[in-house]
Amino acid sequence: MPSSFPPPQPRPAILQTPREVHGAITPAELARLGMDPGQVIDFSANINPYGPAPGVRSALTQVAIAAYPDPEARNLRQALAEHVRQPPARILPGHGASELIWLIALAFLDPGDRAAVLGPTYGEYARAARLMGAQTVSWLASPDDDFAVHPDAIAQMLGRVQPRLVFLCHPNNPTGQPYPLGALAQWAAAHPTALFVVDEAYLPFLADGRSALSLEASNILVLRSMTKDHALAGLRLGYAVGPDAVIDALAQVQPPWSVHAMAQAAGLASLAAQSWVDASLAQVREDARALRRALRALGWRPHPSATHFFLLPVEDGVQVREGLLRQGVVVRDAASFGLPGHVRIAARTPAENARLLEALGRAIA
Ligand SMILES: Cc1ncc(COP(=O)(O)O)c(C=O)c1O
CATH class of the missing domain: 3.90.1150.10 (Aspartate Aminotransferase, domain 1)
Incomplete structure:
Protein backbone atom coordinates (compact mmCIF):
# COMPACT_ATOMS: atom_id res chain seq x y z
CA MET A 1 0.00 0.00 0.00
CA PRO A 52 52.09 13.34 -6.65
CA ALA A 53 55.56 13.12 -5.12
CA PRO A 54 57.71 9.99 -5.48
CA GLY A 55 57.11 7.64 -2.57
CA VAL A 56 53.37 8.32 -2.28
CA ARG A 57 52.21 5.42 -4.41
CA SER A 58 54.47 2.88 -2.69
CA ALA A 59 53.36 4.16 0.75
CA LEU A 60 49.77 3.45 -0.27
CA THR A 61 50.56 -0.20 -0.94
CA GLN A 62 51.58 -0.61 2.73
CA VAL A 63 48.29 0.66 4.21
CA ALA A 64 46.35 -1.76 6.43
CA ILE A 65 42.93 -1.20 4.89
CA ALA A 66 41.04 -3.73 7.02
CA ALA A 67 41.76 -1.75 10.20
CA TYR A 68 40.26 1.55 11.32
CA PRO A 69 42.57 4.50 10.77
CA ASP A 70 43.96 6.46 13.73
CA PRO A 71 40.94 8.70 14.49
CA GLU A 72 43.27 11.50 15.61
CA ALA A 73 45.75 11.01 12.75
CA ARG A 74 48.52 11.66 15.28
CA ASN A 75 51.50 10.89 13.03
CA LEU A 76 50.14 13.08 10.28
CA ARG A 77 49.31 15.85 12.74
CA GLN A 78 52.86 15.73 14.06
CA ALA A 79 54.32 15.92 10.55
CA LEU A 80 52.01 18.82 9.67
CA ALA A 81 52.97 20.55 12.92
CA GLU A 82 56.63 20.38 11.93
CA HIS A 83 55.79 21.55 8.42
CA VAL A 84 53.95 24.70 9.58
CA ARG A 85 56.03 25.14 12.78
CA GLN A 86 52.99 25.09 15.07
CA PRO A 87 52.02 22.81 17.97
CA PRO A 88 49.95 19.74 17.00
CA ALA A 89 47.05 20.97 19.19
CA ARG A 90 46.61 23.86 16.74
CA ILE A 91 46.11 21.50 13.77
CA LEU A 92 43.18 19.44 12.51
CA PRO A 93 43.51 17.25 9.39
CA GLY A 94 40.34 16.93 7.31
CA HIS A 95 38.89 15.08 4.34
CA GLY A 96 40.08 17.86 2.05
CA ALA A 97 39.84 21.56 2.85
CA SER A 98 36.21 21.23 1.73
CA GLU A 99 35.30 19.16 4.76
CA LEU A 100 36.90 21.76 7.03
CA ILE A 101 34.87 24.57 5.40
CA TRP A 102 31.70 22.64 6.18
CA LEU A 103 32.81 21.88 9.75
CA ILE A 104 33.48 25.59 10.32
CA ALA A 105 29.95 26.47 9.22
CA LEU A 106 28.52 23.66 11.34
CA ALA A 107 30.46 24.69 14.44
CA PHE A 108 30.20 28.47 14.17
CA LEU A 109 26.95 29.44 12.44
CA ASP A 110 23.42 29.55 13.78
CA PRO A 111 20.41 30.23 11.54
CA GLY A 112 20.18 33.98 10.94
CA ASP A 113 23.90 34.63 11.58
CA ARG A 114 25.78 36.66 9.00
CA ALA A 115 28.82 35.36 7.13
CA ALA A 116 30.92 37.70 4.98
CA VAL A 117 32.60 36.36 1.86
CA LEU A 118 35.31 38.25 -0.05
CA GLY A 119 34.77 37.41 -3.69
CA PRO A 120 34.43 36.48 -6.41
CA THR A 121 35.68 33.26 -4.85
CA TYR A 122 35.36 29.55 -4.18
CA GLY A 123 31.65 28.81 -3.90
CA GLU A 124 31.66 26.36 -1.00
CA TYR A 125 32.12 29.10 1.64
CA ALA A 126 28.76 30.67 0.86
CA ARG A 127 27.15 27.32 0.26
CA ALA A 128 28.24 25.88 3.62
CA ALA A 129 27.07 29.04 5.41
CA ARG A 130 23.69 29.02 3.67
CA LEU A 131 23.12 25.36 4.43
CA MET A 132 23.35 26.32 8.10
CA GLY A 133 20.64 28.92 7.54
CA ALA A 134 23.08 31.86 7.73
CA GLN A 135 22.90 34.92 5.49
CA THR A 136 25.90 35.67 3.31
CA VAL A 137 27.10 39.12 2.33
CA SER A 138 29.84 39.53 -0.28
CA TRP A 139 32.38 42.15 -1.19
CA LEU A 140 33.31 41.66 -4.85
CA ALA A 141 36.55 42.61 -6.58
CA SER A 142 36.04 43.81 -10.14
CA PRO A 143 37.57 42.81 -13.49
CA ASP A 144 37.73 46.54 -14.34
CA ASP A 145 40.80 46.98 -12.12
CA ASP A 146 42.20 43.45 -12.47
CA PHE A 147 40.36 42.24 -9.34
CA ALA A 148 42.39 44.50 -7.04
CA VAL A 149 41.64 44.20 -3.32
CA HIS A 150 40.25 47.41 -1.76
CA PRO A 151 40.93 47.20 1.99
CA ASP A 152 38.89 50.30 2.93
CA ALA A 153 35.79 49.10 1.07
CA ILE A 154 36.14 45.70 2.75
CA ALA A 155 36.54 47.32 6.18
CA GLN A 156 33.35 49.32 5.56
CA MET A 157 31.43 46.21 4.52
CA LEU A 158 32.60 44.32 7.64
CA GLY A 159 31.63 47.29 9.82
CA ARG A 160 28.16 47.35 8.32
CA VAL A 161 27.56 43.59 8.39
CA GLN A 162 29.20 42.69 11.74
CA PRO A 163 29.65 39.07 10.61
CA ARG A 164 30.16 36.03 12.80
CA LEU A 165 32.39 34.43 10.15
CA VAL A 166 34.50 35.92 7.38
CA PHE A 167 35.78 33.77 4.50
CA LEU A 168 38.65 34.85 2.30
CA CYS A 169 40.95 32.93 0.02
CA HIS A 170 44.64 33.95 0.04
CA PRO A 171 45.64 33.99 -2.79
CA ASN A 172 42.16 34.02 -4.16
CA ASN A 173 40.54 31.48 -6.44
CA PRO A 174 39.78 32.41 -9.27
CA THR A 175 41.53 35.81 -9.41
CA GLY A 176 44.98 34.76 -8.15
CA GLN A 177 45.15 37.90 -5.98
CA PRO A 178 46.71 37.69 -2.48
CA TYR A 179 45.32 39.82 0.38
CA PRO A 180 47.49 42.46 2.09
CA LEU A 181 48.16 40.87 5.49
CA GLY A 182 48.41 44.27 7.19
CA ALA A 183 44.79 44.92 6.21
CA LEU A 184 43.73 41.45 7.35
CA ALA A 185 45.34 42.10 10.74
CA GLN A 186 43.33 45.34 11.06
CA TRP A 187 40.03 43.71 10.08
CA ALA A 188 40.62 40.85 12.54
CA ALA A 189 41.50 43.30 15.34
CA ALA A 190 38.39 45.41 14.60
CA HIS A 191 36.12 42.33 14.80
CA PRO A 192 37.53 40.24 17.67
CA THR A 193 34.40 38.09 18.00
CA ALA A 194 34.30 37.16 14.31
CA LEU A 195 36.25 34.15 13.09
CA PHE A 196 38.34 34.99 10.00
CA VAL A 197 38.81 31.88 7.85
CA VAL A 198 41.79 32.33 5.56
CA ASP A 199 41.88 29.63 2.91
CA GLU A 200 45.51 29.19 1.88
CA ALA A 201 44.92 26.25 -0.47
CA TYR A 202 47.05 27.99 -3.11
CA LEU A 203 49.63 29.79 -0.96
CA PRO A 204 52.33 27.13 -1.60
CA PHE A 205 52.18 28.00 -5.32
CA LEU A 206 53.65 31.45 -4.54
CA ALA A 207 57.43 31.87 -4.36
CA ASP A 208 57.24 34.38 -1.53
CA GLY A 209 53.73 33.93 -0.11
CA ARG A 210 53.30 35.04 3.49
CA SER A 211 50.81 33.07 5.57
CA ALA A 212 48.14 34.64 7.78
CA LEU A 213 49.61 32.40 10.53
CA SER A 214 52.38 35.00 10.83
CA LEU A 215 49.77 37.43 12.26
CA GLU A 216 49.31 35.20 15.35
CA ALA A 217 45.73 36.46 15.74
CA SER A 218 43.35 34.67 18.10
CA ASN A 219 40.46 34.90 15.62
CA ILE A 220 42.20 33.74 12.44
CA LEU A 221 41.92 30.14 11.25
CA VAL A 222 44.04 29.07 8.28
CA LEU A 223 42.98 26.31 5.90
CA ARG A 224 45.41 24.38 3.75
CA SER A 225 44.77 21.71 1.16
CA MET A 226 47.14 18.92 0.15
CA THR A 227 45.05 18.18 -2.93
CA LYS A 228 46.54 21.02 -5.01
CA ASP A 229 50.25 21.49 -4.30
CA HIS A 230 50.80 17.83 -3.35
CA ALA A 231 48.42 16.63 -6.09
CA LEU A 232 46.36 14.34 -3.82
CA ALA A 233 42.89 15.43 -4.97
CA GLY A 234 41.65 11.86 -5.36
CA LEU A 235 42.72 11.00 -1.81
CA ARG A 236 41.12 14.08 -0.17
CA LEU A 237 43.38 15.71 2.41
CA GLY A 238 43.55 19.16 3.95
CA TYR A 239 44.14 20.71 7.36
CA ALA A 240 43.16 23.64 9.52
CA VAL A 241 45.63 25.58 11.67
CA GLY A 242 44.49 28.00 14.32
CA PRO A 243 43.56 28.68 17.94
CA ASP A 244 43.23 25.52 20.07
CA ALA A 245 39.62 26.30 21.01
CA VAL A 246 38.59 26.68 17.36
CA ILE A 247 40.40 23.46 16.44
CA ASP A 248 38.65 21.66 19.33
CA ALA A 249 35.25 22.89 18.12
CA LEU A 250 35.92 21.61 14.61
CA ALA A 251 37.12 18.25 15.94
CA GLN A 252 33.92 18.05 17.98
CA VAL A 253 31.74 18.15 14.85
CA GLN A 254 33.98 16.09 12.55
CA PRO A 255 32.61 12.67 11.58
CA PRO A 256 34.74 9.85 12.99
CA TRP A 257 37.63 8.53 10.83
CA SER A 258 37.00 11.08 8.11
CA VAL A 259 40.72 11.22 7.28
CA HIS A 260 41.09 7.67 6.08
CA ALA A 261 44.18 5.48 6.24
CA MET A 262 45.23 6.05 2.62
CA ALA A 263 45.03 9.83 3.03
CA GLN A 264 47.06 9.70 6.27
CA ALA A 265 49.74 7.53 4.63
CA ALA A 266 49.85 9.65 1.47
CA GLY A 267 50.08 12.86 3.50
CA LEU A 268 53.01 11.52 5.51
CA ALA A 269 54.86 10.26 2.42
CA SER A 270 54.27 13.50 0.56
CA LEU A 271 55.42 15.70 3.45
CA ALA A 272 58.59 13.58 3.60
CA ALA A 273 59.15 14.56 -0.05
CA GLN A 274 58.52 18.29 0.57
C1 LIG B 1 40.04 27.88 -2.69
C2 LIG B 1 39.77 26.45 -2.51
N1 LIG B 1 39.67 25.95 -1.28
C3 LIG B 1 39.42 24.65 -1.08
C4 LIG B 1 39.23 23.79 -2.15
C5 LIG B 1 38.93 22.37 -1.87
O1 LIG B 1 40.09 21.73 -1.57
P1 LIG B 1 40.10 20.18 -1.19
O2 LIG B 1 40.32 19.42 -2.46
O3 LIG B 1 41.25 20.09 -0.24
O4 LIG B 1 38.80 19.85 -0.57
C6 LIG B 1 39.33 24.26 -3.44
C7 LIG B 1 39.13 23.35 -4.57
O5 LIG B 1 38.98 23.72 -5.70
C8 LIG B 1 39.60 25.63 -3.64
O6 LIG B 1 39.71 26.14 -4.85
Missing part, protein backbone atom coordinates in the same frame (compact mmCIF):
# COMPACT_ATOMS: atom_id res chain seq x y z
CA PRO A 2 1.57 3.34 -1.00
CA SER A 3 1.65 5.79 1.91
CA SER A 4 -0.61 8.85 1.69
CA PHE A 5 2.04 11.00 3.44
CA PRO A 6 4.45 13.11 1.35
CA PRO A 7 8.08 12.07 1.83
CA PRO A 8 9.86 13.70 4.79
CA GLN A 9 11.26 17.11 3.85
CA PRO A 10 14.79 18.33 4.63
CA ARG A 11 15.39 21.69 6.32
CA PRO A 12 14.32 24.68 4.16
CA ALA A 13 17.95 25.92 3.95
CA ILE A 14 18.85 22.69 2.16
CA LEU A 15 16.11 23.06 -0.45
CA GLN A 16 17.06 26.71 -1.02
CA THR A 17 20.82 26.22 -1.50
CA PRO A 18 21.95 25.10 -4.96
CA ARG A 19 24.92 22.82 -5.49
CA GLU A 20 28.25 24.37 -6.45
CA VAL A 21 29.94 24.07 -9.81
CA HIS A 22 33.59 22.94 -9.62
CA GLY A 23 36.49 22.65 -12.02
CA ALA A 24 37.75 19.28 -13.29
CA ILE A 25 35.75 17.43 -15.88
CA THR A 26 33.45 14.73 -14.52
CA PRO A 27 33.07 11.18 -15.86
CA ALA A 28 29.40 12.03 -16.64
CA GLU A 29 30.39 14.91 -18.93
CA LEU A 30 33.08 12.82 -20.62
CA ALA A 31 30.53 10.05 -21.22
CA ARG A 32 28.11 12.58 -22.75
CA LEU A 33 30.84 13.64 -25.19
CA GLY A 34 31.93 10.05 -25.89
CA MET A 35 35.47 10.82 -24.62
CA ASP A 36 37.62 8.94 -22.15
CA PRO A 37 39.78 10.58 -19.42
CA GLY A 38 43.01 9.72 -21.27
CA GLN A 39 41.90 11.96 -24.15
CA VAL A 40 41.69 15.24 -22.23
CA ILE A 41 44.17 17.63 -20.64
CA ASP A 42 42.68 19.28 -17.58
CA PHE A 43 43.58 22.96 -17.12
CA SER A 44 40.48 23.50 -14.99
CA ALA A 45 41.42 22.07 -11.58
CA ASN A 46 44.48 24.07 -10.35
CA ILE A 47 46.39 20.90 -9.38
CA ASN A 48 50.20 20.59 -9.50
CA PRO A 49 50.71 18.88 -12.89
CA TYR A 50 53.99 17.26 -11.72
CA GLY A 51 52.67 15.48 -8.65
CA SER A 275 61.71 19.41 -1.18
CA TRP A 276 60.60 17.53 -4.31
CA VAL A 277 57.18 19.23 -4.07
CA ASP A 278 58.83 22.65 -3.66
CA ALA A 279 61.01 22.08 -6.73
CA SER A 280 57.97 21.02 -8.77
CA LEU A 281 56.09 24.16 -7.67
CA ALA A 282 59.01 26.33 -8.78
CA GLN A 283 58.74 24.65 -12.19
CA VAL A 284 54.96 25.28 -12.28
CA ARG A 285 55.60 28.99 -11.60
CA GLU A 286 58.04 29.11 -14.49
CA ASP A 287 55.60 27.26 -16.79
CA ALA A 288 52.78 29.65 -15.81
CA ARG A 289 54.93 32.72 -16.57
CA ALA A 290 55.83 31.27 -19.98
CA LEU A 291 52.18 30.47 -20.75
CA ARG A 292 51.04 33.99 -19.88
CA ARG A 293 53.85 35.46 -22.00
CA ALA A 294 52.83 33.27 -24.94
CA LEU A 295 49.17 34.26 -24.56
CA ARG A 296 50.06 37.95 -24.50
CA ALA A 297 52.22 37.50 -27.60
CA LEU A 298 49.13 36.08 -29.34
CA GLY A 299 47.07 39.11 -28.35
CA TRP A 300 45.24 37.66 -25.32
CA ARG A 301 45.00 39.75 -22.15
CA PRO A 302 45.19 37.44 -19.11
CA HIS A 303 44.50 39.21 -15.80
CA PRO A 304 47.55 39.44 -13.53
CA SER A 305 47.76 36.63 -10.98
CA ALA A 306 50.21 35.68 -8.25
CA THR A 307 49.49 31.98 -8.81
CA HIS A 308 49.76 29.43 -11.62
CA PHE A 309 46.08 29.92 -12.55
CA PHE A 310 44.59 33.07 -14.00
CA LEU A 311 41.45 34.50 -15.55
CA LEU A 312 41.36 35.08 -19.27
CA PRO A 313 38.77 37.49 -20.69
CA VAL A 314 36.84 35.94 -23.63
CA GLU A 315 33.57 36.72 -25.44
CA ASP A 316 31.63 33.87 -23.89
CA GLY A 317 33.27 31.53 -21.37
CA VAL A 318 30.79 28.68 -21.83
CA GLN A 319 31.31 28.67 -25.60
CA VAL A 320 35.09 28.84 -25.36
CA ARG A 321 35.12 25.97 -22.87
CA GLU A 322 32.92 23.91 -25.20
CA GLY A 323 35.14 24.72 -28.22
CA LEU A 324 38.23 23.62 -26.27
CA LEU A 325 36.59 20.54 -24.84
CA ARG A 326 35.85 19.23 -28.32
CA GLN A 327 39.63 19.37 -28.86
CA GLY A 328 40.38 17.50 -25.63
CA VAL A 329 41.35 20.60 -23.62
CA VAL A 330 39.42 21.45 -20.44
CA VAL A 331 39.33 24.95 -18.96
CA ARG A 332 36.99 26.31 -16.30
CA ASP A 333 34.30 28.65 -17.55
CA ALA A 334 33.98 31.29 -14.85
CA ALA A 335 30.20 31.79 -15.08
CA SER A 336 29.66 30.19 -11.66
CA PHE A 337 31.96 32.86 -10.19
CA GLY A 338 29.69 35.51 -11.76
CA LEU A 339 32.21 36.06 -14.57
CA PRO A 340 30.61 34.72 -17.77
CA GLY A 341 33.13 36.62 -19.94
CA HIS A 342 36.12 34.75 -18.51
CA VAL A 343 37.67 31.31 -18.42
CA ARG A 344 40.09 30.22 -15.68
CA ILE A 345 43.21 28.39 -16.79
CA ALA A 346 45.73 26.60 -14.54
CA ALA A 347 49.12 26.23 -16.23
CA ARG A 348 50.40 22.71 -16.84
CA THR A 349 53.61 21.34 -18.36
CA PRO A 350 55.20 23.20 -21.32
CA ALA A 351 54.07 20.55 -23.85
CA GLU A 352 50.50 20.63 -22.51
CA ASN A 353 50.48 24.44 -22.47
CA ALA A 354 51.48 24.39 -26.15
CA ARG A 355 48.42 22.19 -26.87
CA LEU A 356 46.22 24.72 -25.07
CA LEU A 357 47.60 27.61 -27.13
CA GLU A 358 46.87 25.79 -30.41
CA ALA A 359 43.41 24.73 -29.30
CA LEU A 360 42.53 28.23 -28.11
CA GLY A 361 43.29 29.66 -31.55
CA ARG A 362 40.98 27.10 -33.16
CA ALA A 363 38.23 27.49 -30.51
CA ILE A 364 37.70 31.17 -31.37
CA ALA A 365 38.44 30.91 -35.11
